Amino acid sequence: MDIVRIICxxxxxxxxxxxxxxxxxxxxxxxxxxxxxxLPGIIHAVWVIAKE
Structure with missing residues (x-):
């Protein structure tokens, strides 16, 4: 499911x-x-998804 979130x-x-x-x-x-x-939005989103 994380892959789908990262693509989103x-x-x-x-x-x-x-x-x-x-x-x-x-x-x-x-x-x-x-x-x-x-770009800052993408970086923050990937960080939040990877953190949890």
Whole structure:
């Protein structure tokens, strides 16, 4: 299942984080990072998915 989340994180970073954590502080952080730049959002999403 982590592979699916990582693929989602590459195309739409907040979706990957949402699938991992649900509505949480990490999701809000990822949305902000994605708005500031697509690459920081991807990095954060993969980190959140790999961490848990």
């Amino acid at each position: 994180a590459v195309f739409l970073p907040p979706l990957g984080v949402f699938l991992q954590t649900g509505v949480s502080k990490q999701l809000l952080i990822n949305i902000l990072l994605t708005l500031f730049g697509y």
